[in-house]
Amino acid sequence: MVDQSIPEARTPGTAPGETDAASAGEGISRRRMLGTAGATGLVLGTAGAAGGYAAAPSEAATPLTSLGTDRAMFHGKHQPGITDALQARGHVVAFDLAAGAGRKEAAALLRRWSETTRRLMAGEPSGHDDTDVARDAGPSSLTITFGFGHSFFARTGLEKQRPASLDPLPEFSSDRLDKKRSNGDLWVQIGANDSLVAFHALRAIQKDTGSAARVRWQMNGFNRSPGATAHPMTARNLMGQIDGTRNPKPAESDFDQRIFVPEKGEPTWMANGSYAVVRRIRMLLDDWEKLSGKAQEDVIGRRKSDGAALSGGTETTAMNLEKTDAEGNLVVPINAHARITRPDQNGGAAMLRRPFSFHDGIDTDGVPDAGLLFICWQADPLRGFVPVQRKLDRGDALSQFIRHESSGLFAVPGGAAKGEYVGQKLLEG
């Protein structure tokens, strides 16, 4: 049982056109990998994005028969964890390089991280002193994603390689940011459909840092478990809203252009990369829940039940911004969150929102310290996140029920080819 190999792993949520032959056919050794499929002989549905935001609205959710054995690919055009289906458990962690550590130490660290990631995403133990916490489990759609913060470049003497897109985000008047939980030299996002697999990966990534870097901040999050619902667009947040309705879809012709830096973009080491904005957005749930359901829907501009715009139709029906009721009032209020954030009202800006919810216990006032680990992806933050947040900052109806408590902006390079490590073109360019 221990040495059983699984020659054919499935690839959940791979973006169209993205292929990765590197790991196909590699046996998974040492760790027990008796997934539910193999062990029970169940008839399997097709593999694919199970209930994630990226599923096309007409698709039924993929049956959950392979939670443990599903795997994402490490090698590829893009890093994993951007277009993959939402995972049930997530960690984000920022590191600062240690005093004295520079470009050489950073390169060695990214090389270690990449090798650990390649192994863990394939369901193998980490290369050294594996803690056994993920033992018995499959990769469970584990993804690990790496990014560089603004401060990384001065510390490594790579200022000239720093993209203009990493310039600090503007200050928003509604921000209440904790600098200790913001930014950082290096950023890592971990997601998996099993909490122990995710924790195991977080600990392995932390141990890889050795003396080169130390944790600056770390946060935990979660999403719905695949299989808990068959609703095709399943992501609800802790306010009870369906979240991510207007996300661009990988099948759309301009998806890559909006989300990824072009192949011949600037700087060249960011080719096929993306920029991640990461914000801890606390939800003021006591205030929010005092509103009636109707009042909540007016704040958002969409129905809570199914995410349809208040102007009618289904979740995917275009919002009718002009529609009025019998008294002549706009059906979608003028300050409704979904009206303000509509991409076609923001110069076509688009970002791919791929968040986790968070819940860190009870605050001193008895209210859950809970909300959204907002993570969004775009080719250019100045055309994605910034213009939308500027509009929201002038006062959408939702702003009084949320509080931005931390913020980070990270340059996430493209995926590593086989034999490469993530960020190699920057660190050895």
Add this chain to the structure above:
Amino acid sequence: MVDQSIPEARTPGTAPGETDAASAGEGISRRRMLGTAGATGLVLGTAGAAGGYAAAPSEAATPLTSLGTDRAMFHGKHQPGITDALQARGHVVAFDLAAGAGRKEAAALLRRWSETTRRLMAGEPSGHDDTDVARDAGPSSLTITFGFGHSFFARTGLEKQRPASLDPLPEFSSDRLDKKRSNGDLWVQIGANDSLVAFHALRAIQKDTGSAARVRWQMNGFNRSPGATAHPMTARNLMGQIDGTRNPKPAESDFDQRIFVPEKGEPTWMANGSYAVVRRIRMLLDDWEKLSGKAQEDVIGRRKSDGAALSGGTETTAMNLEKTDAEGNLVVPINAHARITRPDQNGGAAMLRRPFSFHDGIDTDGVPDAGLLFICWQADPLRGFVPVQRKLDRGDALSQFIRHESSGLFAVPGGAAKGEYVGQKLLEG
């Protein structure tokens, strides 16, 4: 779609002999309940404890095809959440009655809590102002369990009903307890295989308190996702050990006698109830992970790979306490954790361990604030938890790698019959 009902719900992890006809056949209304089974027409395996500690070692794990639709029963001989399979997500929360609130308010609160629990465990919305956070999802094996702490009885004028078994636990020399995170008038345990379903329940339970009680402490935990492994005894903790090997099994003839208060026990309102010991046990992972795998196995007395005793065999093979190696040394070291905690070395004491792991981010020293939300169940704490912990307190090999940071002891009454609420025999006795 919205009003589709699910006439036949399955009962995961019900203990043998425990039946509950109360909710069978009740339709689930309002909430969308297109579970994977109904939506896809998959051939379903038999329902049962999926990968939980209670599975007999020879059983294969149950295929995970029904994560959302699986439900546990509220009404029954025992409360749910004791013998049910481990869930992927858990919350424990303690409340103190508000100043001025007494027996009457407590009775009304337990009545509200019981009705909310009955609804949520059936996959229905809570009765009032549902937040929609669990909308679209099935009950996902949700369980909610209620207990009374020592302090509850004086505050409600029920001192004469207070069981002797609720007398404060002895102080252990290795305890480093935070009183603010210990004990409490009322205790609630929530578990589900979906994080949003669990959060939704926690919030509904909190809102039910109104002005009668306030949160004293609250903690979050997790276990492996069902389906992440096919290993039949799957519970690993964050030290990488298989956890719960020696748990009594519901099929054993003395299981009920060890875990539940007898039908005609004392006090009578505790008939079919159980006592829960709840401890936040921090793991000192940096120290632990510095040990070699062999050294870790010597601390525990079992192999990390499969949980087998170091004296040989498989996970379920009885430990040979006398076996020596070629040099005459005991193969299972004299201070090994598993040797000291063996039930037959402790006067036959037995407790049912049903823990969650916890991970509350990174501590100031950069080490994860992580460990075990230890929850154990027994008919009598003085014969279950206490004698074992006394032995451990004298120094098992594991003690230097863990730290008991909080402690609670709660009387968990038997299950509510249809039309009753939990604790009714106490509060209206």
